[in-house]
Amino acid sequence: MTPRKPLARRTFLRGALAGGALVSLGVPLLDAMLPTRPARADAPKVLPIFGIFYWANGMPWHAGHGETQGQGGYPDLWTPAATGPAYAPSPLLTPLAAHQVSVVTGLEPKTVIPDVPGGQGDGHMRGWHVAMTGAPMRSEGFDQPSHTMTVLQPTLDQVVATNEQFYGKTPPRFRSLQVGVSEARFHDFGHWNAISYTGPDAPIAPVMSTAQLHGLLFNVPGDLVSLGRRARLLDAVLDDAESLRVRLGATDRQRLEAHLDSLSEIQRRLQLTSGTCDPVPPVPEESGDLLVKTEIMGQILAVALQCDLTRVFSFMLTSPATTHVFANLGVANDMHKTCHDGAWEQVRAITDYQMQAFARMLDQLAKVKDAMDMTLFDRSLVFGTSEYGEGYQHSDREMAVIFAGKAGGKLIPNVHVREPEGNFSKAHVTMLRAIGIDTPSFGFNGGETSDQFSELLA
CATH class of the missing domain: 3.40.720 (Alkaline Phosphatase, subunit A)
Incomplete structure (x- = not known):
């Protein structure tokens, strides 16, 4: 029997709200997400x-x-x-x-x-x-x-x-x-x-x-369109920051890097906000x-x-x-x-x-x-x-x-x-x-x- 391909660990249940806004709900770790294990050596790594x-x-x-x-x-x-x-x-x-x-x-x-x-x-x-x-x-x-x-x-x-x-x-x-x-x-x-x-x-x-x-973890955002707009806005800011970086001295560049790291993390969180449990x-x-x-x-x-x-x-x-x-x-x-x-x-x-x-x-x-x-x-x-x-x-x-x-x-x-x-x-x-x-x-x-x-x- 051909081993099944496991589901992605980040599988979501997807649907649409009134007005057409898409939402997704994350699911807990399932057996279907784990690789088939023909031998003990293939056991998945514990996270x-x-x-x-x-x-x-x-x-x-x-x-x-x-x-x-x-x-x-x-x-x-x-x-x-x-x-x-x-x-x-x-x-x-x-x-x-x-x-x-x-x-x-x-x-x-x-x-x-x-x-x-x-x-x-x-x-x-x-x-x-x-x-x-x-x-x-x-x-x-x-x-x-x-x-x-x-x-x-x-x-x-x-x-x-x-x-x-x-x-x-x-x-x-x-x-x-x-x-x-x-x-x-x-x-x-x-x-x-x-x-x-x-x-x-x-x-x-x-x-x-x-x-x-509870709300931070499990509430589905009411305005997903706004969240997408904010994520795209951060994209533009990060692109613009690349041109600024080359014009700065070493100390200012370090400060900018720290700020950009924070913005990148915010952007990543915005992109994942629609997924929950x-x-x-x-x-x-x-x-x-x-x-x-x-x-x-x-x-x-x-x-x-x-x-x-x-x-x-x-x-x-x-x-x-x-x-x-x-x-x-x-x-x-x-x-x-x-x-x-x-x-x-x-x-x-x-x-x-x-x-x-x-x-x-x-x-x-x-x-x-x-x-x-x-x-x-x-x-x-x-x-x-x-x-x-x-x-x-x-x-x-x-x-x-x-x-x-x-x-x-x-x-x-x-x-x-x-x-x-x-x-x-x-x-x-x-x-x-x-x-x-x-x-x-x-x-x-x-x-x-x-x-x-x-x-x-x-």
């Missing part, structure tokens, strides 16, 4: 998913974070007692135990701390930048008193989303999605408001409303409950991943230095103040609650299977982290690193690796290689490394 789950204010402090933090005699509730495979989860990792997450403990930033301007060693800022970008913050324009800063490098989700080894030459409609849950903010600018950056001074605001996320899930209700909203956001995200609308996401549960008030836990003050007040037991309860939220998001990925009978969770590598080790004194020692999922079989689950005073970017190298990006090294400005945690790679 990995990469995500970041971020929570605020680190973990409860203990002696491993510094002398001051050790004076209270508080136990380390984060680090598992034993290393290696099949470790017994620590109290704060117990909410994630069902998902057999792998953890690396002991890591910290290794970037150089410039003397000028002062304050760049503050763990609140240094830890976040290294965890999310592998680099320090940009010294130019940094001001500690007003907490003003920006990145030097794109955040890890954007590194993955723009790497051709991950998406190839045909990225999906959304290179990445950014979602958030808690509305509370320490500041309403910069990384206090968003954890994804395409580059310096270029944050990507997360979608905070479940209804808005079928069947479309119902519009969800909004919720002010952190766990419920996390679950709803996770459900919507899972459908988008199943429909191949994206394979990269960032999930900001609580924003850096969050002022979220966990009143449901009996905590009267916002979390940022609670940390600085030294209320260890309340911070412990809040951290446990945030891990419960993380587990609920992972639950949604574990519920959904693709056409190869693999769950989205098994295809995923979800990087769980926070901005520093603890929020009482802003220590960036013993920072959180969680690897959830199996990256399509490339990542070994349920392993604890401990490397006291280890380089945080060693985790970055491990993640990138697990999802198929052949990076020779990662890290910047003193944090560079080519090493990986081989114990975690299959």
